Amino acid sequence: MSVSPVLSAIAEPRRLAILALVKESELSSGEIASHFAVTRPAISQHLGVLKAAGLVAERRVGTKRFYRARPQGLAEIRAFLETFWDDSLQRLKRAAEAEEGR
Amino acid sequence: MSVSPVLSAIAEPRRLAILALVKESELSSGEIASHFAVTRPAISQHLGVLKAAGLVAERRVGTKRFYRARPQGLAEIRAFLETFWDDSLQRLKRAAEAEEGR
DNA sequence: ACTTTGTGTTAGTTGCTACTTTCGTAAGCA
DNA sequence: TGCTTACGAAAGTAGCAACTAACACAAAGT
Numbered sequence: 001m002s003v004s005p006v007l008s009a010i011a012e013p014r015r016l017a018i019l020a021l022v023k024e025s026e027l028s029s030g031e032i033a034s035h036f037a038v039t040r041p042a043i044s045q046h047l048g049v050l051k052a053a054g055l056v057a058e059r060r061v062g063t064k065r066f067y068r069a070r071p072q073g074l075a076e077i078r079a080f081l082e083t084f085w086d087d088s089l090q091r092l093k094r095a096a097e098a099e100e101g102r
Numbered sequence: 103m104s105v106s107p108v109l110s111a112i113a114e115p116r117r118l119a120i121l122a123l124v125k126e127s128e129l130s131s132g133e134i135a136s137h138f139a140v141t142r143p144a145i146s147q148h149l150g151v152l153k154a155a156g157l158v159a160e161r162r163v164g165t166k167r168f169y170r171a172r173p174q175g176l177a178e179i180r181a182f183l184e185t186f187w188d189d190s191l192q193r194l195k196r197a198a199e200a201e202e203g204r
Numbered sequence: 205a206c207t208t209t210g211t212g213t214t215a216g217t218t219g220c221t222a223c224t225t226t227c228g229t230a231a232g233c234a
Numbered sequence: 235t236g237c238t239t240a241c242g243a244a245a246g247t248a249g250c251a252a253c254t255a256a257c258a259c260a261a262a263g264t
Contacts, residue, residue, distance in 0.1 A: 004115050014222085030240065041225085045242090064240065114252085130211090164261055165211065209263095210262105215257100220251080230241085
């Protein structure tokens, strides 16, 4: 999966808050919604986005649906940013060496 | 600065592409724009967003404006995600220990 | 002074996205 | 079989964001 869906998923403040919530403990859709001032369907949509981005996992038991954070999803972005960052640093390092060498 | 502006800045595919471009080397606004199919003002706006997020630095010389990636800006998100991620892992570790302990 | 070059700014348009309201559905209970 | 609970899905709306076209402006050349 590309990184953009994951990035735009956590770029939304509300979704980041949801993610922080289900990172602490597994919660049902209703429990999550009760923490916010928006309607339940809105939260449901956010959960759908997070799930599609691979940032949360869903577990159904009866009529309830429990959600929990999926650290592997976060690891993906982290790895991407690390590569991006390290490449950038390498570039700077090479530039500095070239500067020194002349 | 909070993380959301930085995250939403790089969540935009075009801006991420611009960032990848100025990460390689310092480029002028026009040079950056020539890499894309959109108009120059559009790129100018994107550069404004990236600059506001602290992801690029601007250097003016004559009528030209050169942009380069600012690794510190990327480091900020990376640090944030690492904390987020590590907290999540700690939580999992504690849960596993509790599981083992019973 | 005039023109050209390189760029940001503004106004207006289109398209996306977060939201609400309403409806549908599956599971549990009387 | 109803009735309730706990959800997601669909449709419609409002606001924002990415874009274009036209303008403004500063620096450098002629």
